[in-house]
Amino acid sequence: MGAFFKNLLKNKVMLFMVLPGAIWFFFFSYLPLVGTIVAFKQYRFSREGFWASIAKSKWVGWDNFKFLFSTNDAYVITRNTLLYNLAFIFIGLVLSVAMAILLSQLVNKTMAKVYQTGMFLPYFLSWVIVGYFAFSFLSMDRGMFNQILGWFGMEPVQWYSDPKYWPYILIFVSLWKSIGYNSVVYLASIMGIDKSLYEAAMIDGASKWQQVRSITLPMLSPIIIIMTLLAVGRIFYADFGLFYQVPRDSGTLYSVTNVIDTYVYRGLKTTGEIGMSTAAGLYQSVVGFVLVIVSNFVVRKIDKDSALF
Template sequence: MAAFWKKIVRNRALLLLVLPGTVWFLIFAYLPMFGTVLAFKDFRISPDGFFASVLSSDWVGFKNFEYLFQTSDAYVITRNTILYNVAMIILGLVSAVGFAVLLSELLNKRMAKVYQTGMFLPHFLSWVIISYFAFTFLSPDKGVLNQLAAYFGTDSVSWYSEPKYWPFIILFVGIWKGIGYNSVIYLAAITGIDKSYYEAATIDGARKWQQIRYITLPLLRPLMIILTILAIGGIFRSDFGLFYQLPKDSGALYPVTNVIDTFVYRGLMNMGDIGMSTAAGLYQSLVGLVLILTANYIVRKIDRDQAIF
């Protein structure tokens, strides 16, 4: 025990640095785990407080999970959630890496910072604001796209009642909002690559594309694998604002915009069933954990050095 406290005192400066992050995780990540018990209870609010409500609520086992699996929309929301996330992971990875490589190759570094700031700005905008930006283009009456269609003599489109267009709109807007933030991570990794590699390649006569292909991308590969594995863990979760605010909660678009998160939200708003929403969140977390472990296991089998653990 004395040796333990000596280590604490010796490393007190480093421990103080990680203390804020540790406290944040304890309060917002670990303490809420006790609330997962609500997924197995018929939660009823008691005037005696939250803990009394939890203790007095009846135990119902897996009944709350039946709401997700027995509903007629189970297949649609599961399909939409998985397919959108798979597309986001693939397209987001390609676009973020591509944008980071382009920024790193710009000779005018001042303009590179301007472009980076411009692409990073959407990350800080809420989905409510972005939904109104999109509405200025997609509005049936005053939208820019329909005004252009009228100018060229073509028929206008009722965008918020035509489901066939929205998979492309959602993917485009989702990637556009996140490309700046994701590219910063890869740009930082590119900045840390030893410049002597590029100098040696230039002396050997390698062109820019060859340098990117044989130096930049291989050295980015470990980071790309790690971020992809972590992204796979969220494949059963969706950005609520993207699928709820952007389509303006249009009922006509539910076949292509309804995902697990929006489905649970609507169920919670209509029925007020807290146990059901907790069960959905627990289900998403467990599936995400299994997917992360599976993806990491596969990567470890292929190349042990590239795995997270």
Template structure:
């Protein structure tokens, strides 16, 4: 298709030709409209003192008053920092792990490969409540595996895991990797399987080692996939895996400094403190900062490699 045709205004004839495509698009558009656009007027709740009897539109305006509680404490800073830092750590760790596992799996053949693949994928299918209790089985202070077996073996004192925030960044990153690597590696594995085998054959003839093959053939070929998946992850950088941050630390107050993210904060605000306006204020804050982050991430990518940018 040349550019001259593209610039022509859409004619009815042309539109008619695309009708089946538009119909295919319809369910997605309707979903998007109902789910993402219809609730938009609800954003005004954040600027009102919500009164259930008067409803969203009848409640009085209060300006930015609902936002002040976020900033009188350092809550806003803590939840923003946690959300972004965890997601950055997840992007790096999970990508590296997924690629490594995918390369190792691609070298295996037969039944053992199927077995490993299923075993690695399994945690991804577990509910986060169950994962929370699995983690608890390890880190329970009195009966946990870590305190009773591992630390004892090294003659260390038991640690009160659920009241020491400093350990949780490591635990959560580990749990997240354990949970998501299986799924991510499938995508990389599928890409890997599609590579032309003749590259590797000629490299072998030239005497390249396995490591050199990975370094000079596999990784460069994987680059577009890596960039795409990473960009998609950056687009969600301001959203946290709710189950991971709420269920896995068992909603422990003492762990808030390192486990409270925007999503858990809004959830607690709404359901425990029962204040819709203030929760909405935190939600608006999440949207705006998230929007800015995605735009700037895209801008940086565009500077480096224009073709890889999302928009």
């Protein structure tokens, strides 16, 4: 016990540095875990307060979880959530790394910063604004795309009524908004690579592509694996704003835009069942946790040094 307190005193400066973050995590991440019991109750609000409401609510066990899987929509929302997230992870990874490499190769660093800032800005736009941007392009009457089609004598497309276009639209919009932000992490890692490695490669006559393939990508592999593992942990979470605001909650598009988060929101808005919503969140968290553990285990078996933990 004495050694424990001795280590605390020895590292007190570092501990004080992490204290604000630890307090934030305690109040906003760990303390709310107690509320997961609502997932197993038929929660009913009481004027006596939150904890009294939990205590007086009826215990229903797994009934709230059955809501997610007892309807015909269960397969659709699970499929959409998984497939979209897989596309976002892998396509986004390739494009983010490629963009970071291209920016690092620009000789004019001023222009590189201009390009990087321009790509970074969409990340700060809310999905409501992005939804209106998309509507200005896809509107049936005044949308830019339909006006262009009209110039070529083609019939206008009812974008918000035809589901076949929306998987591509949603993937494009998501990548447009996030690729600049994600590329910053990889660009920072590239900037940290020892320049003498590239100088030695140039002396040996290596082309730019050979330098990227033999130096940049191998040096980026640890951060790529870590970022992918973190993304896998949220594979059962969908960006609510993307799937709700951009398609404008069009009922005809539910077959390709309905995901777990939007399904739970609509169910909560219709029935007011807080227990069902909590059950969905707990389900997503547990599945994400298991996926991270399994993925990290596989990575550790292949390359121990590249594992997250």
